[in-house]
Amino acid sequence: MSPLNVESWWQPFTNVRAFRKNPRIFKRAEGCFLYTDDNRDVLDITAGLWCVNLGHGRQEVADAVSKQLMQLDYCPGFQFGSDVSFEFANRLMKYTPDGFDRVFFTNSGSESVDTAVKIAYRYQLARGHKNKTRFISRERGYHGINMAGTSLQGIPNNRKGFPLYDQVDLLPDMLSIERNAFSQGLPDDEAGVQNMAEAFEEIIAKRGADSICAIIIEPCVGAGGMAIPPKGYLEKVRELCDRHDILLIFDEVVTGFGRIGATFAAQRFDVKPDLITAAKAINGGTVPMGGVFMNQSIQNTIFDAAATNMPELLHGNTYAGNPVSCAAGLAALDIYEREGLLTRASGKIGSYWQDALHSLKGLPGIIDIRNFGLLGAVTFAPDPEKYPTGVGVPIHNECFKNGLLCRPVADNMVMSPPLVISEAEIDLFIERFSRSIKAIL
Numbered sequence: 120m121s122p123l124n125v126e127s128w129w130q131p132f133t134n135v136r137a138f139r140k141n142p143r144i145f146k147r148a149e150g151c152f153l154y155t156d157d158n159r160d161v162l163d164i165t166a167g168l169w170c171v172n173l174g175h176g177r178q179e180v181a182d183a184v185s186k187q188l189m190q191l192d193y194c195p196g197f198q199f200g201s202d203v204s205f206e207f208a209n210r211l212m213k214y215t216p217d218g219f220d221r222v223f224f225t226n227s228g229s230e231s232v233d234t235a236v237k238i239a240y241r242y243q244l245a246r247g248h249k250n251k252t253r254f255i256s257r258e259r260g261y262h263g264i265n266m267a268g269t270s271l272q273g274i275p276n277n278r279k280g281f282p283l284y285d286q287v288d289l290l291p292d293m294l295s296i297e298r299n300a301f302s303q304g305l306p307d308d309e310a311g312v313q314n315m316a317e318a319f320e321e322i323i324a325k326r327g328a329d330s331i332c333a334i335i336i337e338p339c340v341g342a343g344g345m346a347i348p349p350k351g352y353l354e355k356v357r358e359l360c361d362r363h364d365i366l367l368i369f370d371e372v373v374t375g376f377g378r379i380g381a382t383f384a385a386q387r388f389d390v391k392p393d394l395i396t397a398a399k400a401i402n403g404g405t406v407p408m409g410g411v412f413m414n415q416s417i418q419n420t421i422f423d424a425a426a427t428n429m430p431e432l433l434h435g436n437t438y439a440g441n442p443v444s445c446a447a448g449l450a451a452l453d454i455y456e457r458e459g460l461l462t463r464a465s466g467k468i469g470s471y472w473q474d475a476l477h478s479l480k481g482l483p484g485i486i487d488i489r490n491f492g493l494l495g496a497v498t499f500a501p502d503p504e505k506y507p508t509g510v511g512v513p514i515h516n517e518c519f520k521n522g523l524l525c526r527p528v529a530d531n532m533v534m535s536p537p538l539v540i541s542e543a544e545i546d547l548f549i550e551r552f553s554r555s556i557k558a559i560l
């Protein structure tokens with residue numbers, strides 16, 4: 120067999136030149152495991168990229184997709200619709216927080232973020248608040264790679280070198296290892312909540328509440344290195360938004376669909392945002408899909424201000440709400456429901472995960488371990504001389520050698536296993552991860 124040519128595809132977020140020297144290729148996947156081209160099993164402790172929440176290779180989803188492809192593979196969503204797309208939208212409303220009864224479908228988290236930004240702008244405009252054009256987001260936040268999402272990001276390297284909106288102010292990082300190292304679940308960190316509230320008020324004082332459209336934050340930070348809100352933090356954000364008439368957008372692209380023990384973080388924390396962005400696990404991470412969820416009052420406000428002979432929102436994609444992604448979604452919801460996966464992370468497996476992860480305390484280099492639901496992260500002491508881009512990458516490489524896929528973010532390793540993970544698979548993760556850490560540090 121001739122070797123695979125790996126030159127033509129320019130992969131996302133990849134050091135392509137390094138990859139070409141040492142390609143890492145997967146051939147198949149099942150349950151919590153991926154298999155390489157040389158047939159090694161690799162435990163997927165990241166659910167792909169926080170998306171394969173049902174585990175890999177679910178027959179029911181494959182059957183639904185295949186059937187839908189032959190029944191109605193595609194029809195335009197502009198001025199038309201398929202029955203399956205409406206069925207999926209209607210069914211999703213059973214899982215959303217109370218009062219969320221509308222969804223605008225997209226194909227990815229990035230599209231969901233940019234869609235939410237546009238809907239928020241249009242809502243403020245429709246209310247007659249034409250000066251409410253600014254956004255607040257947060258250091259360490261990740262909101263995808265489209266231009267609005269890039270502008271809203273709090274990860275400096277991802278922003279560098281692009282022409283961005285300058286209409287964004289950042290709240291301080293929610294992660295404080297100094298105050299909260301080795302917290303289990305939500306940290307007790309009144310100072311953290313206070314810092315955020317002061318920074319929020321400073322932004323209001325500087326810009327004026329009448330210039331601010333919305334704030335977008337991840338309830339739990341994912342891609343930026345995993346951070347969990349201190350107790351009372353999200354409640355305080357909601358209170359400040361209400362006080363200053365600012366929309367609250369929860370970016371739930373990671374936290375949505377069971378990651379932290381409820382369908383959405385909004386439900387787990389009992390804090391209601393105005394808009395929710397989702398994607399990834401919305402259909403088990405099988406076929407690209409996303410959506411922005413809202414209450415009909417937001418839609419009605421925009422509709423009431425719109426001309427009646429035009430689309431109310433001149434926005435959308437070729438594949439938004441396409442029948443195949445929606446069929447995958449319906450099958451995924453059946454599995455989520457039957458196997459109790461949307462709440463599983465807040466039960467026994469979540470406690471097992473917490474205990475297992477915190478058992479790593481004391482291994483070389485570890486300065487923090489944190490967890491919530493089926494999210495986890497370990498932070499290593501930085502060593503900029505030896506590892507200028509962070510300690511995560513060399514440990515990640517060693518993990519891959521040892522049959523473990525986890526995600527490095529600078530000096531952190533972040534984890535988000537498939538929600539079907541077993542206790543034995545968590546034990547295997549701990550064994551392979553500790554072995555990899557000891558080999559490097």
Ligand SMILES: Cc1ncc(COP(=O)(O)O)c(C=O)c1O
Nearest residue numbers: 227228229261262263342370372
């Ligand atoms: C919170 C959050 N928002 C948005 C995105 C972007 O999603 P996508 O990669 O599907 O465009 C991500 C991706 O990781 C994310 O974690």
